[in-house]
Amino acid sequence: MRVSVFKWRSLLTPTLSRHLGLALAAFIVLLVLSSQIGAYDDYNLAAIAIFVIATTGLNLLTGVNGQLSLGHGALMAVGAYSTSLLLRGHDLPLILVLPASLTAAALVGAVFGVAAARLRGPYLAGATLALAVGLPQIATRYSHVFGGEEGLTVAPQVAPAWLGADFPPERWIAWIAIAAALITMVLLGNLLQSSVGRRFKAVRDHEAAAALAGINVARTQVVAFVVSAACAGLAGSLFAYWSGLTAPSGFGVALSLQLVSAIVIGGLGSLSGAVWGSIVLVFVPALTGGMASSLNLPSAVGNNLPLLIYGAVLVVAMLLVPYGIDGGLRRLFALARARWAGAASNHKGVVDWDDPAGG
């Protein structure tokens, strides 16, 4: 409840208007961009936007609040299954289904967050991993409800008629996902600038000090988990519309680990890091897949090459930019700035990780 109080107060601050302006500009640019590219690129753009929602949420939890979750794929599954079940035999509008799925995931996140707030380090990682492994199994166990391994299909969103008959459905879902991603980023960006965000960071940096400063550590951690789970739920719901199918194999442990690797590659604790990570997540496998098939290798090698290249890219990225792409870029900018300013500047390119918005 206190979260919402602070959110409303921050409505009056210049931070929100700045974020809103940026988001609006980004929305227009992306809309124009998506109209210029082919339907398959739109499909990938939608995937990036969906992963941005999930990874910003996870980055808030892991990068900002310091709680590692290896189970966010399962929370996406909650959102996706909520959507599929709501749409089973009902023709509900997206505008109702998205918030409902988000709420469902937030509720699961709240329950799990209470348990997670008691756990630290490897125990938290283990518990969230158990969520990632266990939750999709429910779908196979109760196959009459969740459709078993085959999963539940979701009818694609049809673009409104005023966009024309030739408007590709992939572009329409991309627009929806981009809008959802930007709204999420504005809300989370604002949250980070508020006292809630500062409490998240205080708890991450030193729990005892945060407690002495009057912060309720456990409650802060639960709040972070709920917000993060809500993002995963929204991403999962859009994922169901995007892929047309909700099946347990789509939400395996691999997805959860991919989300973690995306925020690490992109840059822990920053909103733009989540964007970079999502781009890597979607484009690297697509590129490596193409590379492998064009090399004309024996099938035993060629089949496994995309996975190998993907792994190698991750390793190289970690070696070259240990603070993620976002950290690497910031360092580059800082170095460039220091160079322009000449020797007078004593800025050594050190990045302030706690201030992702750079303000």
Added chain:
Amino acid sequence: MNIQINQMTTAMSRIAIGCAVALLAACGQSTSTANTASAPGITASEIKIGSTQPLTGPAAPGYSEIAPAANAYFQYVNAHGGVFGRKITYDYLDDGYNPTTTSSATRKLVLQDKVFAMFNALGTPTHLAVVDYLNTEKVPDLFVASGCNCWNDPSTHPYTFGWQTDYTIEGKILGQYINQSLSGKKVGYFYQNDEFGLDGVKGLDQQLTSVASRQNYVPTNTNVTPQISALQASGAQVVVSFSIPAFTALALLTAAKLHYNPIWVVSNVGSDVPTLTGLLTKFSNGAVGGQLLTGMVTDAYLPLVTDASNPWIALFKHIQPTPWDGNVLYGMAAAYTFVQAIKAAGQNPTRAGLVHALETTKLTGGPGLAPYGYSSSNHLGFLGVQVAKIGADGSATTVGPVYTSSDSGPINQYSGTPATPPSNGIPS
């Protein structure tokens, strides 16, 4: 000399005239029916088709050979002039047997690579993820590599066609064999708890009246001891197994450990002898191998993979001698049917034209033991199977005639004679 020269010139002019006539004829043919870019994925020189296959992941062992084998057959056709002069390009992508990946890989094939048709996309859960999408986009979805009867639904999925005999028909014919040849014995079931196993059981239940025990498994749990113990406790003397190869091997090994020796009746997909022998050896660390397969009953809708004297086997083995097993045979045979279908669609095919050709041209002369069932009301491939038995040397022999059926109709004995491939190995 002169006479000789005269004769030579006469002969030469005759040849010249002959050439000119032939040229004219050739010219006339090529101007009246030139190759055009009649549909997406079709150019004057190329037919591009796509597929999603488990090249990596849990279903890859065995199944990852299917698409390369099909491609080997297409390359053979290309090397012998192609289809109406067009070369077939087969663009198959890995989906790791993950329906979500299938969904995005299929969109890449349709939207970016712009394939004319999908061919032999593998797996029931994986392909169910995209069957609606392909039909909305009106992309021909030929010969799905799965025996689910879900592909035979012309009213909702007019662009989708199955190929292999569906699991329900298979179950019925296996059930009939048990009634006739193993009568009086107690029967138990062991089946995969999804569309595959359940469809098979549906067919079995139409034939068998009493079942001692029904046990199922999920592919994610490799411990089948409880199920096999339950079958043993029920006194089942015959166990019908609708299982994938890995689980056939696990069931056989578990039964051997429990000193339980029923007669195994295993569905086609789970009974490929080379695959099973490899898995048995691997799972038991070399303690046992193919000897556990002796006496196993199974069925076939293609010529037996070990029958080197069969002309189809000789043809396909000539195209790709190694690796050679049931998966390779499967891929090549499906590719043969595809070439039959695309030829039936004429020189400049369209997507709707290909579907129309499959529904109206009665395709015959394929590699199957049973006839194709394609018509406007039936999108099912082979209509039946022949029961076979595995001998001590691992080779199979057929038992009795080929039977055909439908999901709910009666079982009929098929009286047609098996087709032989044309001498150049390419459908005319």
